Amino acid sequence: MNAGKLKETHSLDKEEVLHELMDQYADELSYLAYSYVKNIETAKDLVQNTFVSAYTHLDSFEGNSNMKTWLYRITINKCKDYLKSSAYKKLVLTGAVKENADTGANPAQRFERKEQATAIRQILEKLPVKYREVIIMMYYQELTTKEIAEVLKIPEASVRTRLRRAKDKLTPLLQKEALGYE
Numbered sequence: 001m002n003a004g005k006l007k008e009t010h011s012l013d014k015e016e017v018l019h020e021l022m023d024q025y026a027d028e029l030s031y032l033a034y035s036y037v038k039n040i041e042t043a044k045d046l047v048q049n050t051f052v053s054a055y056t057h058l059d060s061f062e063g064n065s066n067m068k069t070w071l072y073r074i075t076i077n078k079c080k081d082y083l084k085s086s087a088y089k090k091l092v093l094t095g096a097v098k099e100n101a102d103t104g105a106n107p108a109q110r111f112e113r114k115e116q117a118t119a120i121r122q123i124l125e126k127l128p129v130k131y132r133e134v135i136i137m138m139y140y141q142e143l144t145t146k147e148i149a150e151v152l153k154i155p156e157a158s159v160r161t162r163l164r165r166a167k168d169k170l171t172p173l174l175q176k177e178a179l180g181y182e
């Protein structure tokens with residue numbers, strides 16, 4: 001939803017805007033929250049809190065960024081607040097790999113894909129948080145570097161640098177995994 005459409009709709013009915021946002025972004029935000037907290041129920045609660053905050057602060061949305069990045073930022077903040085309040089010392093972004101199970105695949109192929117997804121998830125966990133988040137947002141959430149910069153509130157050049165450094169760190173980890181070393 002773009003800012004112009006939001007302002008038009010907003011003047012009509014704030015609740016309709018909320019329902020439209022929930023319909024459009026609930027799944028993406030749930031996936032994002034789950035990647036932080038690793039618990040489905042907690043992720044759902046955090047997304048609900050995100051929508052409550054968005055509804056409450058809808059008047060303050062100026063349209064300087066797009067709605068998607070605004071909601072991502074709120075969700076990430078909710079997740080980080082939750083992790084701090086729960087005495088987490090380390091931000092864990094697992095569950096970031098989409099498991100695209102091909103319904104036509106045989107059980108052996110599905111098992112192999114699941115094993116690969118688990119291996120990739122474990123490798124991603126070895127990256128520092130600042131590199132993990134950009135990899136996840138770029139390749140799994142399919143955000144642009146500009147959108148990632150808006151979400152993380154860092155310059156776009158920093159996003160590109162983090163992506164390059166993340167890839168540099170991932171290469172030896174992936175090679176090590178491919179060779180079967182641990």
